[in-house]
Amino acid sequence: MLPRFQVEAGRDLNYKVCYPRASFDRQSIAWDLNYFKYYFLRLAGIPFNEQALELDFSRLTKFLLGADHDYFLYRISIAQCDAARRAAVFLDYQGGRKGALQYDIASLLYDGKADLLPELRQELLGYYLDCLGNFIQVDRDAFMEHYTLSFTCASCRLWGRMASGDFMSAKLIFCRAYPTR
Numbered sequence: 001m002l003p004r005f006q007v008e009a010g011r012d013l014n015y016k017v018c019y020p021r022a023s024f025d026r027q028s029i030a031w032d033l034n035y036f037k038y039y040f041l042r043l044a045g046i047p048f049n050e051q052a053l054e055l056d057f058s059r060l061t062k063f064l065l066g067a068d069h070d071y072f073l074y075r076i077s078i079a080q081c082d083a084a085r086r087a088a089v090f091l092d093y094q095g096g097r098k099g100a101l102q103y104d105i106a107s108l109l110y111d112g113k114a115d116l117l118p119e120l121r122q123e124l125l126g127y128y129l130d131c132l133g134n135f136i137q138v139d140r141d142a143f144m145e146h147y148t149l150s151f152t153c154a155s156c157r158l159w160g161r162m163a164s165g166d167f168m169s170a171k172l173i174f175c176r177a178y179p180t181r
Helices: 002-012 026-044 050-064 102-109 118-132 140-165 167-177
Strands: 071-073 078-082 087-091 097-099
Touching (some): 002 118, 026 050, 026 140, 102 140
């Protein structure tokens, strides 16, 4: 369902009406990363070198913008299963726009509420890539090159968002979502 939505919806969508930006561009990435800096690191009292962090953010942004980004980026935050219809339902629309495929699947597979084991994450990612292959030609190596860092960007947004609401609650969700096992 997600690959079809990203590819087919992305072909005909008028991105000029997307809010707040038409594409997941340099500014959009900066907003996600700054969520992490201002709402997670600062609220947690975690010391950091601002200049070094900004240089890392700049390198990450440049790398992410190198991914093929001609698709609909839904910006999934929460995915749930509607048991009555036995279908996946995407909730919590976060301002979809034109962007890379990796961000959505990374957000979905690492959602703290999903609580997926690493093996299942890998299996589901493989399934996603297989399904994506029904719509476009997929270079798995190129896809995976950007996948991990797309996950990093999506996670920064999530951590900052959680922390801006309730830091202690965010800390518990963070620990559950990213166990050290």
